[in-house]
Amino acid sequence: MDELKIEVELxxxxxxxxxxxxxxxxxxxxxxxxxxxxxxxLACEVPQRNKETQE
Amino acid sequence: xxxxxKVKTTIRDLDCLKEALKALGYDSSVIEEGKAIDIVDYYGTxxxxxxxxxxxxxxxxxxxxxxxxxxxxxxxxxxxxxDNMRQAELSRWTxxxxxxxxxxxxxKTSAWQGYQAVEQETMQDGTIRLVxxxx
Numbered sequence: 322m323d324e325l326k327i328e329v330e331l332x333x334x335x336x337x338x339x340x341x342x343x344x345x346x347x348x349x350x351x352x353x354x355x356x357x358x359x360x361x362x363l364a365c366e367v368p369q370r371n372k373e374t375q376e
Numbered sequence: 377x378x379x380x381x382k383v384k385t386t387i388r389d390l391d392c393l394k395e396a397l398k399a400l401g402y403d404s405s406v407i408e409e410g411k412a413i414d415i416v417d418y419y420g421t422x423x424x425x426x427x428x429x430x431x432x433x434x435x436x437x438x439x440x441x442x443x444x445x446x447x448x449x450x451x452x453x454x455x456x457x458x459d460n461m462r463q464a465e466l467s468r469w470t471x472x473x474x475x476x477x478x479x480x481x482x483x484k485t486s487a488w489q490g491y492q493a494v495e496q497e498t499m500q501d502g503t504i505r506l507v508x509x510x511x
Contacts, residue, residue, distance in 0.1 A: 329473055331505065331506045333475055335503060338382055339482065341381045341382075347489040350486075352383050355482075
């Protein structure tokens with residue numbers, strides 16, 4: 322039987338900001354590691370910029 | 377509809393910071409690390425930092441005037457102390473460093489969750505696209 326593989330795509334912008342698509346619970350630790358204040362509330366939706374970011 | 381979350385990166389992990397400096401061409405032999413390293417800026421003012429690169433080892437515009445360092449703040453983040461005579465170039469360099477730092481943090485932290493990077497590409501606008509896979 323094939324193993325279940327989970328893929329997550331991220332983008333790291335030229336200024337170092339990181340964009341998570343459909344923030345998976347596994348990635349919350351990554352998000353927290355990037356923030357100054359790990360307790361900061363989960364934020365915003367980013368405006369969609371191109372075809373790849375549209376539904 | 378897909379939801380996108382944008383996180384502004386702040387520097388908190390010294391190991392990832394040192395790896396980012398290496399990626400920008402600074403060998404570990406020129407990166408000093410310690411609890412209280414003294415560096416001096418162009419005006420002769422002393423600063424206490426935890427990571428430093430001496431002026432003689434800095435490349436390009438960075439090495440013109442002063443040492444460079446990262447000073448730990450009360451909230452656990454690190455602030456860059458550097459010559460800002462050429463603000464535009466310094467901003468570009470800081471962005472490159474932060475992007476490389478973010479890449480290191482993403483790879484390191486997601487590895488703890490069982491993810492490995494399986495695709496990495498730099499897009500035309502400089503954005504790094506990364507696909508992580510959990511096995």
